[in-house]
Amino acid sequence: MRIDVNAFLGAYPYARVPGTSPDRLLQALDRTAIDEAWVSHLPSLFWRQPMEGNAWLYDTVARERRLRAVPAVHPGLAGWEAALGEAADRGAPAVRCDPPHYGLDPAGPEVRVLAAACGAASLPLVMAVRLEDGRQRHPNDRAGELPAAAVRALIRSDQDVRLLITHADRGFIEEVHFGSTPDEAARIWWDISWIWGPPEDHFETLVETLGVERFVFGTGQPLRIPENAVAKLDLLELGAERRAAVESENARAGLLR
Amino acid sequence: MLIDVHAHFYHDRTPRADWRERNASRLSAGDRIGVTHHVASILGSWGLTSPTYFPSPRDLEYGNDALLALVRQHPDRIRGYVTVNPNYAAHARAEIGRSLDAGMVGIKLAASRRATDPLLDPICELARERGVPVLQHVWQHRRRDWPGQEASDGTELATLAARHPGVRFILAHIGGGGDWQHSLAALRTASNVYVDLSGSGVDGGMLEACLESVGVERLLWGTDLTMETGWAKLRYLTHLLSPAQLELVKWKNAARIFPRGAFPGD
Numbered sequence: 001m002r003i004d005v006n007a008f009l010g011a012y013p014y015a016r017v018p019g020t021s022p023d024r025l026l027q028a029l030d031r032t033a034i035d036e037a038w039v040s041h042l043p044s045l046f047w048r049q050p051m052e053g054n055a056w057l058y059d060t061v062a063r064e065r066r067l068r069a070v071p072a073v074h075p076g077l078a079g080w081e082a083a084l085g086e087a088a089d090r091g092a093p094a095v096r097c098d099p100p101h102y103g104l105d106p107a108g109p110e111v112r113v114l115a116a117a118c119g120a121a122s123l124p125l126v127m128a129v130r131l132e133d134g135r136q137r138h139p140n141d142r143a144g145e146l147p148a149a150a151v152r153a154l155i156r157s158d159q160d161v162r163l164l165i166t167h168a169d170r171g172f173i174e175e176v177h178f179g180s181t182p183d184e185a186a187r188i189w190w191d192i193s194w195i196w197g198p199p200e201d202h203f204e205t206l207v208e209t210l211g212v213e214r215f216v217f218g219t220g221q222p223l224r225i226p227e228n229a230v231a232k233l234d235l236l237e238l239g240a241e242r243r244a245a246v247e248s249e250n251a252r253a254g255l256l257r
Numbered sequence: 258m259l260i261d262v263h264a265h266f267y268h269d270r271t272p273r274a275d276w277r278e279r280n281a282s283r284l285s286a287g288d289r290i291g292v293t294h295h296v297a298s299i300l301g302s303w304g305l306t307s308p309t310y311f312p313s314p315r316d317l318e319y320g321n322d323a324l325l326a327l328v329r330q331h332p333d334r335i336r337g338y339v340t341v342n343p344n345y346a347a348h349a350r351a352e353i354g355r356s357l358d359a360g361m362v363g364i365k366l367a368a369s370r371r372a373t374d375p376l377l378d379p380i381c382e383l384a385r386e387r388g389v390p391v392l393q394h395v396w397q398h399r400r401r402d403w404p405g406q407e408a409s410d411g412t413e414l415a416t417l418a419a420r421h422p423g424v425r426f427i428l429a430h431i432g433g434g435g436d437w438q439h440s441l442a443a444l445r446t447a448s449n450v451y452v453d454l455s456g457s458g459v460d461g462g463m464l465e466a467c468l469e470s471v472g473v474e475r476l477l478w479g480t481d482l483t484m485e486t487g488w489a490k491l492r493y494l495t496h497l498l499s500p501a502q503l504e505l506v507k508w509k510n511a512a513r514i515f516p517r518g519a520f521p522g523d
Contacts, residue, residue, distance in 0.1 A: 017461045031496060133458055135434040197485040199282035222461040228489035235286050235485050
């Protein structure tokens with residue numbers, strides 16, 4: 001069983017990216033033996049009203065059992081509580097919020113309120129550190145990256161909130177993890193999409209120092225080719241049990257509970 | 258056969274205390290992936306006693322010697338680029354001669370000097386005489402100098418390549434950072450520039466754009482520091498290319514631009 005917790009549908013405004021349609025995403029899942037993908041609506045991440053992409057997302061995933069919607073919630077806009085409630089009612093595995101793209105302070109009052117509401121609703125909150133390498137972004141793509149300090153602040157802000165942080169590298173992960181109490185760190189999961197594998201020791205070290213239970217399989221597709229996350233696991237000999245934990249069990253036990 | 262045209266190793270005078278482990282890790286990851294040949298360079302002291310991209314002559318010699326030792330230790334698996342700094346013109350030419358005579362198969366230029374600079378000309382002339390390719394470090398679409406290295410991007414490499422039509426150039430790590438679309442646009446008509454697919458970037462659409470811009474005959478497979486990204490691109494390419502085309506990217510294009518006999522059976 002392999003669950004991709006970090007996938008997108010829809011066009012990217014800053015580059016021509018193939019494979020953004022539902023059909024093409026399903027083909028990619030087949031190609032990389034991914035059984036289930038948690039998908040967000042990519043275009044609306046850049047809209048003034050990101051929650052307007054949720055209806056299309058729900059409608060699309062309803063036609064394909066392997067896809068699960070991760071709807072957007074913008075806590076600075078009216079109606080966000082309803083969007084969160086709808087996500088819970090529809091059985092979404094998580095909701096996402098991208099404060100740098102929404103123009104919100106990532107650890108500001110609106111996002112803290114959302115974090116608490118997610119905790120109360122038992123819904124993990126997904127946040128991306130970045131979508132693209134900062135060295136190649138479009139000149140008009142000026143949203144900042146999610147700061148590690150904001151993740152630390154959010155996990156401290158509510159004792160029930162659970163965070164799924166995507167596109168983080170080793171330095172970011174270590175800063176947040178060891179800058180948090182064990183109880184706080186145990187409520188954060190990291191997708192593996194931006195962590196370097198062998199011959200560097202980033203992934204191997206993180207698994208040893210943080211514990212394998214903190215990591216979940218994520219690709220960032222179609223902005224990144226999903227083969228990368230699979231190849232990373234294939235290069236690192238984790239053993240069957242720990243590999244299964246990353247590929248699906250941590251998501252099921254930690255995020256879907 | 259699978260040739261990694263952009264590999265690196267370390268030695269005892271680099272900042273990496275774990276240099277032995279990292280070298281071993283590269284070889285073991287290569288075995289897992291199926292890499293038959295790592296064509297590697299060592300950039301001086303990797304910053305320990307001179308800057309990575311502005312290596313001193315002494316560090317260059319030590320690094321090149323360390324690489325030659327690795328080549329001798331693994332004659333079946335490792336090939337070498339001699340790394341030089343064009344600012345030390347006489348040293349660069351001598352070091353190229355010495356290292357190629359000792360068995361290296363290409364020249365590596367870090368970003369010690371902009372790719373359009375005339376100081377690169379004697380190095381390119383030597384590459385032509387010796388029949389070896391030049392691997393130029395490139396940050397895609399870099400139009401100004403940044404701390405730590407000089408600017409040199411696809412446009413500049415295309416200009417250099419036009420001055421030296423008899424030399425085969427390799428644009429380093431298309432996925433290594435920066436706007437790769439800018440590089441690909443600059444290389445469409447630069448027929449003596451090959452694109453190395455290495456780098457940590459695994460952007461959706463990058464491989465399709467490489468094929469569209471320079472064609473399958475000018476693509477070289479490589480990894481640089483992150484080997485899983487190279488393996489991922491190789492896996493993705495199996496769905497884009499015919500088996501015969503895939504062989505070009507895996508090794509046949511490389512065998513064509515390196516000196517005859519650099520790889521068994523080429």
